[in-house]
Amino acid sequence: MLSVMNLSDPADRLLIDHLRRRSAASVSELMDLLGVTATAVRQRLNRLMADGLIGRQLDRPTDGEATGRGRPSYRYSLTERGRSGAGDNYQDLAQAMWQEIRSIPDPAIRAGAVKRVANRLAERYSPSIDGEDLKQRMLEMTRLLGEREVPVELDESSGLPVLTLLACPYPKLAENDRTVCAMEKVLLSEVLGEAVRLSECRLDGGGCCSFTPSRGDRRREPTESLPKVTLSDDLHATDGTAGAVEIVLAEEAVR
Structure with missing residues:
Protein backbone atom coordinates (compact mmCIF):
# COMPACT_ATOMS: atom_id res chain seq x y z
CA MET A 1 0.00 0.00 0.00
CA ALA A 86 -0.24 10.06 6.32
CA GLY A 87 1.97 10.30 9.37
CA ASP A 88 2.49 6.53 9.23
CA ASN A 89 4.15 5.48 12.49
CA TYR A 90 3.26 1.80 12.25
CA GLN A 91 6.89 0.67 12.19
CA ASP A 92 7.60 2.04 15.67
CA LEU A 93 4.38 0.51 16.99
CA ALA A 94 5.12 -2.85 15.35
CA GLN A 95 8.62 -2.97 16.80
CA ALA A 96 7.39 -2.12 20.30
CA MET A 97 4.63 -4.73 20.17
CA TRP A 98 6.99 -7.36 18.78
CA GLN A 99 9.48 -6.71 21.57
CA GLU A 100 6.68 -7.28 24.07
CA ILE A 101 5.84 -10.62 22.44
CA ARG A 102 9.49 -11.66 22.48
CA SER A 103 9.74 -10.77 26.17
CA ILE A 104 7.03 -13.26 27.20
CA PRO A 105 8.97 -15.73 29.39
CA ASP A 106 6.79 -18.81 28.85
CA PRO A 107 7.70 -20.41 25.46
CA ALA A 108 4.23 -21.91 25.00
CA ILE A 109 2.48 -18.60 25.63
CA ARG A 110 4.98 -16.81 23.40
CA ALA A 111 4.45 -19.33 20.61
CA GLY A 112 0.69 -18.96 20.95
CA ALA A 113 0.95 -15.19 20.64
CA VAL A 114 3.11 -15.49 17.51
CA LYS A 115 0.67 -17.91 15.91
CA ARG A 116 -2.30 -15.66 16.70
CA VAL A 117 -0.52 -12.74 15.02
CA ALA A 118 0.12 -14.92 11.96
CA ASN A 119 -3.50 -16.06 11.90
CA ARG A 120 -4.72 -12.48 12.15
CA LEU A 121 -2.60 -11.51 9.15
CA ALA A 122 -3.84 -14.59 7.30
CA GLU A 123 -7.42 -13.44 7.86
CA ARG A 124 -6.59 -10.20 6.05
CA TYR A 125 -4.99 -11.96 3.08
CA SER A 126 -7.21 -15.02 2.70
CA PRO A 127 -10.20 -13.31 0.99
CA SER A 128 -7.89 -12.51 -1.95
CA ILE A 129 -6.54 -16.08 -2.22
CA ASP A 130 -9.12 -18.49 -3.64
CA GLY A 131 -7.34 -20.49 -6.34
CA GLU A 132 -8.40 -24.08 -6.94
CA ASP A 133 -4.87 -25.49 -6.74
CA LEU A 134 -1.63 -24.63 -4.98
CA LYS A 135 -0.01 -23.10 -8.06
CA GLN A 136 -2.91 -20.71 -8.56
CA ARG A 137 -2.96 -19.74 -4.90
CA MET A 138 0.78 -19.03 -4.94
CA LEU A 139 0.33 -16.88 -8.05
CA GLU A 140 -2.37 -14.94 -6.22
CA MET A 141 -0.10 -14.57 -3.18
CA THR A 142 2.68 -13.27 -5.44
CA ARG A 143 0.32 -10.63 -6.82
CA LEU A 144 -0.91 -9.70 -3.34
CA LEU A 145 2.61 -9.22 -1.98
CA GLY A 146 3.50 -7.17 -5.05
CA GLU A 147 0.58 -4.85 -4.34
CA ARG A 148 2.07 -4.36 -0.87
CA GLU A 149 5.39 -3.38 -2.47
CA VAL A 150 7.16 -6.59 -1.42
CA PRO A 151 9.35 -7.77 -4.34
CA VAL A 152 8.63 -11.45 -4.88
CA GLU A 153 9.20 -14.18 -7.47
CA LEU A 154 7.51 -17.51 -8.12
CA ASP A 155 9.81 -20.23 -9.48
CA GLU A 156 8.27 -23.43 -10.88
CA SER A 157 11.42 -24.90 -12.44
CA SER A 158 11.81 -27.58 -9.75
CA GLY A 159 8.30 -28.97 -10.16
CA LEU A 160 6.81 -27.45 -7.01
CA PRO A 161 6.28 -23.68 -6.99
CA VAL A 162 8.77 -21.85 -4.77
CA LEU A 163 7.83 -18.43 -3.41
CA THR A 164 10.88 -16.19 -2.98
CA LEU A 165 10.78 -12.88 -1.12
CA LEU A 166 13.53 -10.71 -2.59
CA ALA A 167 13.17 -8.27 0.31
CA CYS A 168 11.91 -8.92 3.82
CA PRO A 169 8.43 -7.50 4.54
CA TYR A 170 9.57 -6.81 8.12
CA PRO A 171 13.25 -5.79 7.79
CA LYS A 172 13.65 -4.08 11.16
CA LEU A 173 11.99 -6.91 13.05
CA ALA A 174 13.70 -9.76 11.23
CA GLU A 175 17.29 -8.52 11.31
CA ASN A 176 18.23 -10.78 14.24
CA ASP A 177 15.00 -12.49 15.18
CA ARG A 178 13.98 -15.80 13.64
CA THR A 179 10.59 -15.62 15.31
CA VAL A 180 9.54 -13.39 12.41
CA CYS A 181 10.57 -16.14 9.97
CA ALA A 182 8.46 -18.66 11.88
CA MET A 183 5.50 -16.27 11.86
CA GLU A 184 5.82 -15.77 8.10
CA LYS A 185 5.89 -19.53 7.60
CA VAL A 186 2.69 -19.95 9.62
CA LEU A 187 1.06 -17.07 7.73
CA LEU A 188 1.85 -18.51 4.29
CA SER A 189 0.81 -22.01 5.35
CA GLU A 190 -2.57 -20.74 6.55
CA VAL A 191 -3.23 -18.58 3.50
CA LEU A 192 -2.07 -21.14 0.93
CA GLY A 193 -3.78 -24.06 2.65
CA GLU A 194 -0.53 -26.04 2.50
CA ALA A 195 2.32 -26.36 4.99
CA VAL A 196 5.45 -24.65 3.67
CA ARG A 197 9.06 -24.78 4.79
CA LEU A 198 11.66 -22.04 4.77
CA SER A 199 14.08 -23.49 2.23
CA GLU A 200 16.40 -20.46 2.16
CA CYS A 201 16.78 -17.64 4.68
CA ARG A 202 18.75 -14.40 4.75
CA LEU A 203 19.64 -15.01 8.39
CA ASP A 204 21.49 -18.16 7.28
CA GLY A 205 23.47 -16.24 4.69
CA GLY A 206 21.08 -16.75 1.80
CA GLY A 207 20.43 -14.02 -0.71
CA CYS A 208 16.69 -14.09 -0.07
CA CYS A 209 13.95 -15.97 1.79
CA SER A 210 12.29 -18.82 -0.10
CA PHE A 211 9.25 -20.84 0.93
CA THR A 212 8.65 -24.28 -0.55
CA PRO A 213 5.53 -26.46 -0.15
CA SER A 214 6.34 -29.31 2.23
CA ARG A 215 4.59 -32.15 0.43
CA GLY A 216 3.05 -30.85 -2.77
CA ASP A 217 -0.51 -29.81 -3.37
CA ARG A 218 -3.22 -30.84 -0.93
CA ARG A 219 -6.96 -30.46 -0.65
CA ARG A 220 -8.00 -27.17 0.99
CA GLU A 221 -10.12 -27.78 4.07
CA PRO A 222 -11.16 -25.71 7.07
CA THR A 223 -8.22 -25.33 9.46
CA GLU A 224 -10.06 -26.88 12.39
CA SER A 225 -10.59 -30.13 10.44
CA LEU A 226 -6.93 -30.60 9.55
CA PRO A 227 -4.45 -32.78 11.45
CA LYS A 228 -1.90 -30.73 13.37
CA VAL A 229 1.82 -30.96 12.80
CA THR A 230 4.16 -29.36 15.32
CA LEU A 231 7.25 -27.82 13.80
CA SER A 232 10.10 -26.73 16.05
CA ASP A 233 12.24 -23.83 14.82
CA ASP A 234 15.47 -22.76 16.46
CA LEU A 235 14.89 -19.10 17.15
CA HIS A 236 17.38 -16.55 18.32
CA ALA A 237 16.59 -13.48 20.38
CA THR A 238 18.02 -10.13 19.41
CA ASP A 239 20.68 -10.46 22.12
CA GLY A 240 22.02 -13.62 20.48
CA THR A 241 20.73 -16.07 23.08
CA ALA A 242 19.27 -19.25 21.69
CA GLY A 243 15.79 -20.48 22.34
CA ALA A 244 13.17 -22.73 20.82
CA VAL A 245 9.59 -21.87 20.03
CA GLU A 246 7.19 -24.50 18.77
CA ILE A 247 4.85 -23.30 16.05
CA VAL A 248 1.80 -25.46 15.35
CA LEU A 249 0.91 -25.48 11.67
CA ALA A 250 -2.23 -26.86 10.11
CA GLU A 251 -1.27 -29.52 7.57
CA GLU A 252 -3.82 -30.56 4.99
CA ALA A 253 -4.74 -34.19 4.42
CA VAL A 254 -3.50 -35.94 1.29
CA ARG A 255 -6.03 -36.15 -1.51
Whole structure:
Protein backbone atom coordinates (compact mmCIF):
# COMPACT_ATOMS: atom_id res chain seq x y z
CA MET A 1 0.00 0.00 0.00
CA LEU A 2 1.29 3.43 -0.91
CA SER A 3 1.96 5.70 2.04
CA VAL A 4 3.06 9.29 2.42
CA MET A 5 6.50 8.20 3.55
CA ASN A 6 6.94 6.40 0.23
CA LEU A 7 6.08 9.46 -1.89
CA SER A 8 9.24 10.65 -3.60
CA ASP A 9 7.99 14.15 -4.45
CA PRO A 10 8.44 16.64 -1.56
CA ALA A 11 5.54 18.72 -2.91
CA ASP A 12 3.24 15.69 -2.61
CA ARG A 13 4.27 15.22 1.01
CA LEU A 14 3.76 18.94 1.72
CA LEU A 15 0.30 18.90 0.16
CA ILE A 16 -0.83 15.78 2.00
CA ASP A 17 0.55 17.02 5.31
CA HIS A 18 -1.40 20.26 4.77
CA LEU A 19 -4.61 18.28 4.24
CA ARG A 20 -3.95 16.34 7.43
CA ARG A 21 -3.93 19.64 9.31
CA ARG A 22 -6.72 21.43 7.46
CA SER A 23 -9.00 18.48 6.62
CA ALA A 24 -9.89 20.10 3.25
CA ALA A 25 -8.51 22.80 0.96
CA SER A 26 -9.35 24.60 -2.27
CA VAL A 27 -7.16 24.91 -5.35
CA SER A 28 -6.40 28.54 -4.49
CA GLU A 29 -5.19 27.54 -1.00
CA LEU A 30 -2.93 24.90 -2.49
CA MET A 31 -1.60 27.39 -5.05
CA ASP A 32 -0.42 29.57 -2.17
CA LEU A 33 0.99 26.56 -0.34
CA LEU A 34 3.00 25.22 -3.27
CA GLY A 35 3.70 28.49 -5.07
CA VAL A 36 2.55 27.17 -8.45
CA THR A 37 -0.26 27.83 -10.93
CA ALA A 38 -3.79 26.48 -10.68
CA THR A 39 -3.09 24.17 -13.62
CA ALA A 40 -0.07 22.66 -11.87
CA VAL A 41 -2.08 22.16 -8.67
CA ARG A 42 -4.91 20.43 -10.54
CA GLN A 43 -2.48 18.14 -12.35
CA ARG A 44 -0.97 17.11 -9.02
CA LEU A 45 -4.39 16.63 -7.43
CA ASN A 46 -5.59 14.51 -10.37
CA ARG A 47 -2.56 12.25 -9.99
CA LEU A 48 -3.06 11.85 -6.24
CA MET A 49 -6.76 11.17 -6.80
CA ALA A 50 -5.83 8.46 -9.32
CA ASP A 51 -3.63 6.93 -6.60
CA GLY A 52 -6.62 6.89 -4.27
CA LEU A 53 -5.03 9.25 -1.73
CA ILE A 54 -7.23 12.32 -2.26
CA GLY A 55 -10.92 12.89 -2.95
CA ARG A 56 -12.90 16.00 -3.76
CA GLN A 57 -16.27 17.48 -2.87
CA LEU A 58 -18.18 20.23 -4.67
CA ASP A 59 -17.65 23.49 -2.79
CA ARG A 60 -21.15 24.89 -2.47
CA PRO A 61 -21.29 28.67 -1.99
CA THR A 62 -22.64 29.97 1.30
CA ASP A 63 -25.51 32.43 1.51
CA GLY A 64 -24.53 35.77 0.02
CA GLU A 65 -21.70 34.40 -2.14
CA ALA A 66 -21.87 34.97 -5.86
CA THR A 67 -22.39 32.02 -8.18
CA GLY A 68 -21.52 31.79 -11.84
CA ARG A 69 -21.25 29.53 -14.85
CA GLY A 70 -17.47 29.03 -14.67
CA ARG A 71 -15.46 25.99 -13.62
CA PRO A 72 -17.03 24.15 -10.65
CA SER A 73 -15.23 24.80 -7.38
CA TYR A 74 -14.07 21.84 -5.32
CA ARG A 75 -12.47 21.26 -1.95
CA TYR A 76 -9.96 18.44 -1.67
CA SER A 77 -9.39 16.13 1.29
CA LEU A 78 -7.60 12.90 2.14
CA THR A 79 -9.36 9.61 1.51
CA GLU A 80 -9.30 6.83 4.08
CA ARG A 81 -6.28 5.41 2.27
CA GLY A 82 -4.56 8.77 2.34
CA ARG A 83 -5.27 9.24 6.05
CA SER A 84 -3.99 5.77 6.90
CA GLY A 85 -0.70 6.49 5.14
CA ALA A 86 -0.24 10.06 6.32
CA GLY A 87 1.97 10.30 9.37
CA ASP A 88 2.49 6.53 9.23
CA ASN A 89 4.15 5.48 12.49
CA TYR A 90 3.26 1.80 12.25
CA GLN A 91 6.89 0.67 12.19
CA ASP A 92 7.60 2.04 15.67
CA LEU A 93 4.38 0.51 16.99
CA ALA A 94 5.12 -2.85 15.35
CA GLN A 95 8.62 -2.97 16.80
CA ALA A 96 7.39 -2.12 20.30
CA MET A 97 4.63 -4.73 20.17
CA TRP A 98 6.99 -7.36 18.78
CA GLN A 99 9.48 -6.71 21.57
CA GLU A 100 6.68 -7.28 24.07
CA ILE A 101 5.84 -10.62 22.44
CA ARG A 102 9.49 -11.66 22.48
CA SER A 103 9.74 -10.77 26.17
CA ILE A 104 7.03 -13.26 27.20
CA PRO A 105 8.97 -15.73 29.39
CA ASP A 106 6.79 -18.81 28.85
CA PRO A 107 7.70 -20.41 25.46
CA ALA A 108 4.23 -21.91 25.00
CA ILE A 109 2.48 -18.60 25.63
CA ARG A 110 4.98 -16.81 23.40
CA ALA A 111 4.45 -19.33 20.61
CA GLY A 112 0.69 -18.96 20.95
CA ALA A 113 0.95 -15.19 20.64
CA VAL A 114 3.11 -15.49 17.51
CA LYS A 115 0.67 -17.91 15.91
CA ARG A 116 -2.30 -15.66 16.70
CA VAL A 117 -0.52 -12.74 15.02
CA ALA A 118 0.12 -14.92 11.96
CA ASN A 119 -3.50 -16.06 11.90
CA ARG A 120 -4.72 -12.48 12.15
CA LEU A 121 -2.60 -11.51 9.15
CA ALA A 122 -3.84 -14.59 7.30
CA GLU A 123 -7.42 -13.44 7.86
CA ARG A 124 -6.59 -10.20 6.05
CA TYR A 125 -4.99 -11.96 3.08
CA SER A 126 -7.21 -15.02 2.70
CA PRO A 127 -10.20 -13.31 0.99
CA SER A 128 -7.89 -12.51 -1.95
CA ILE A 129 -6.54 -16.08 -2.22
CA ASP A 130 -9.12 -18.49 -3.64
CA GLY A 131 -7.34 -20.49 -6.34
CA GLU A 132 -8.40 -24.08 -6.94
CA ASP A 133 -4.87 -25.49 -6.74
CA LEU A 134 -1.63 -24.63 -4.98
CA LYS A 135 -0.01 -23.10 -8.06
CA GLN A 136 -2.91 -20.71 -8.56
CA ARG A 137 -2.96 -19.74 -4.90
CA MET A 138 0.78 -19.03 -4.94
CA LEU A 139 0.33 -16.88 -8.05
CA GLU A 140 -2.37 -14.94 -6.22
CA MET A 141 -0.10 -14.57 -3.18
CA THR A 142 2.68 -13.27 -5.44
CA ARG A 143 0.32 -10.63 -6.82
CA LEU A 144 -0.91 -9.70 -3.34
CA LEU A 145 2.61 -9.22 -1.98
CA GLY A 146 3.50 -7.17 -5.05
CA GLU A 147 0.58 -4.85 -4.34
CA ARG A 148 2.07 -4.36 -0.87
CA GLU A 149 5.39 -3.38 -2.47
CA VAL A 150 7.16 -6.59 -1.42
CA PRO A 151 9.35 -7.77 -4.34
CA VAL A 152 8.63 -11.45 -4.88
CA GLU A 153 9.20 -14.18 -7.47
CA LEU A 154 7.51 -17.51 -8.12
CA ASP A 155 9.81 -20.23 -9.48
CA GLU A 156 8.27 -23.43 -10.88
CA SER A 157 11.42 -24.90 -12.44
CA SER A 158 11.81 -27.58 -9.75
CA GLY A 159 8.30 -28.97 -10.16
CA LEU A 160 6.81 -27.45 -7.01
CA PRO A 161 6.28 -23.68 -6.99
CA VAL A 162 8.77 -21.85 -4.77
CA LEU A 163 7.83 -18.43 -3.41
CA THR A 164 10.88 -16.19 -2.98
CA LEU A 165 10.78 -12.88 -1.12
CA LEU A 166 13.53 -10.71 -2.59
CA ALA A 167 13.17 -8.27 0.31
CA CYS A 168 11.91 -8.92 3.82
CA PRO A 169 8.43 -7.50 4.54
CA TYR A 170 9.57 -6.81 8.12
CA PRO A 171 13.25 -5.79 7.79
CA LYS A 172 13.65 -4.08 11.16
CA LEU A 173 11.99 -6.91 13.05
CA ALA A 174 13.70 -9.76 11.23
CA GLU A 175 17.29 -8.52 11.31
CA ASN A 176 18.23 -10.78 14.24
CA ASP A 177 15.00 -12.49 15.18
CA ARG A 178 13.98 -15.80 13.64
CA THR A 179 10.59 -15.62 15.31
CA VAL A 180 9.54 -13.39 12.41
CA CYS A 181 10.57 -16.14 9.97
CA ALA A 182 8.46 -18.66 11.88
CA MET A 183 5.50 -16.27 11.86
CA GLU A 184 5.82 -15.77 8.10
CA LYS A 185 5.89 -19.53 7.60
CA VAL A 186 2.69 -19.95 9.62
CA LEU A 187 1.06 -17.07 7.73
CA LEU A 188 1.85 -18.51 4.29
CA SER A 189 0.81 -22.01 5.35
CA GLU A 190 -2.57 -20.74 6.55
CA VAL A 191 -3.23 -18.58 3.50
CA LEU A 192 -2.07 -21.14 0.93
CA GLY A 193 -3.78 -24.06 2.65
CA GLU A 194 -0.53 -26.04 2.50
CA ALA A 195 2.32 -26.36 4.99
CA VAL A 196 5.45 -24.65 3.67
CA ARG A 197 9.06 -24.78 4.79
CA LEU A 198 11.66 -22.04 4.77
CA SER A 199 14.08 -23.49 2.23
CA GLU A 200 16.40 -20.46 2.16
CA CYS A 201 16.78 -17.64 4.68
CA ARG A 202 18.75 -14.40 4.75
CA LEU A 203 19.64 -15.01 8.39
CA ASP A 204 21.49 -18.16 7.28
CA GLY A 205 23.47 -16.24 4.69
CA GLY A 206 21.08 -16.75 1.80
CA GLY A 207 20.43 -14.02 -0.71
CA CYS A 208 16.69 -14.09 -0.07
CA CYS A 209 13.95 -15.97 1.79
CA SER A 210 12.29 -18.82 -0.10
CA PHE A 211 9.25 -20.84 0.93
CA THR A 212 8.65 -24.28 -0.55
CA PRO A 213 5.53 -26.46 -0.15
CA SER A 214 6.34 -29.31 2.23
CA ARG A 215 4.59 -32.15 0.43
CA GLY A 216 3.05 -30.85 -2.77
CA ASP A 217 -0.51 -29.81 -3.37
CA ARG A 218 -3.22 -30.84 -0.93
CA ARG A 219 -6.96 -30.46 -0.65
CA ARG A 220 -8.00 -27.17 0.99
CA GLU A 221 -10.12 -27.78 4.07
CA PRO A 222 -11.16 -25.71 7.07
CA THR A 223 -8.22 -25.33 9.46
CA GLU A 224 -10.06 -26.88 12.39
CA SER A 225 -10.59 -30.13 10.44
CA LEU A 226 -6.93 -30.60 9.55
CA PRO A 227 -4.45 -32.78 11.45
CA LYS A 228 -1.90 -30.73 13.37
CA VAL A 229 1.82 -30.96 12.80
CA THR A 230 4.16 -29.36 15.32
CA LEU A 231 7.25 -27.82 13.80
CA SER A 232 10.10 -26.73 16.05
CA ASP A 233 12.24 -23.83 14.82
CA ASP A 234 15.47 -22.76 16.46
CA LEU A 235 14.89 -19.10 17.15
CA HIS A 236 17.38 -16.55 18.32
CA ALA A 237 16.59 -13.48 20.38
CA THR A 238 18.02 -10.13 19.41
CA ASP A 239 20.68 -10.46 22.12
CA GLY A 240 22.02 -13.62 20.48
CA THR A 241 20.73 -16.07 23.08
CA ALA A 242 19.27 -19.25 21.69
CA GLY A 243 15.79 -20.48 22.34
CA ALA A 244 13.17 -22.73 20.82
CA VAL A 245 9.59 -21.87 20.03
CA GLU A 246 7.19 -24.50 18.77
CA ILE A 247 4.85 -23.30 16.05
CA VAL A 248 1.80 -25.46 15.35
CA LEU A 249 0.91 -25.48 11.67
CA ALA A 250 -2.23 -26.86 10.11
CA GLU A 251 -1.27 -29.52 7.57
CA GLU A 252 -3.82 -30.56 4.99
CA ALA A 253 -4.74 -34.19 4.42
CA VAL A 254 -3.50 -35.94 1.29
CA ARG A 255 -6.03 -36.15 -1.51
